[in-house]
Amino acid sequence: MSARIPVILVDDHSVVREGLRAVLEEEGDLDVVADFANARDAIAAVAALRPRVAVLDLKMPDSDPVQNIRGLRAAWPALEILVFTSFAEDSLVRDVLAAGATGYLLKDALSSDLVAAVRQVAAGVPWLHSTVQRQLVARLRAPGDDGVALTARELSVLRLIAQGLSNKAIARELSLTEGTVKGYVSQILQKMGINDRTQAAMIAVRKGLVRP
Incomplete structure (x- = not known):
């Protein structure tokens, strides 16, 4: 036990x-x-x-x-x-x-x-409670806030990216396949208009989505 x-x-x-x-x-x-x-x-x-x-x-x-x-x-x-x-x-x-x-x-x-x-x-x-998730999504969609619109699932993936987790580890944490996580990561990077995970992590910290 x-x-x-x-x-x-x-x-x-x-x-x-x-x-x-x-x-x-x-x-x-x-x-x-x-x-x-x-x-x-x-x-x-x-x-x-x-x-x-x-x-x-x-x-x-x-x-x-x-x-x-x-x-x-x-x-x-x-x-x-x-x-x-x-x-x-x-x-x-x-x-x-x-x-x-x-x-x-x-x-x-x-x-x-x-x-x-x-x-x-x-x-x-x-x-995060669903109400809080919606608020964070709204923050990312707000005018003048980089114009980023992420879904609740993409936000979950982004937080784990910012914690330094690999795609395999993220898949394990969220009960997803590694291929599905790769798809989410690609969507996140595309929506943010950036090329790598490090930039995504820095933006997530700056927006207060994860602890520094």
């Missing part, structure tokens, strides 16, 4: 933490090792707990979301952060992804989406 994925919960509402714990602990591979009502306590404890994933609420009293993410990752660099929030403002999404969050899930998501997001983020693979 493979090792369980240790998870911490950070949310100022106890009922939310209880609900998250109930959903996640129904899964045999997920283990909620602690929960916290504020980021300060989570940051102080995270190195001792050594979790793989933090499910983090953004808007908590007297708390800055970007600093919370940076603080958690500084205290325990192996941590992957799944933002779990009711808010999807474009600027907030950009800021938290740039700060180091790996996933962004809205609280209207199904419990199955929460479980899938935790597993994917634990593997270091970005997970």
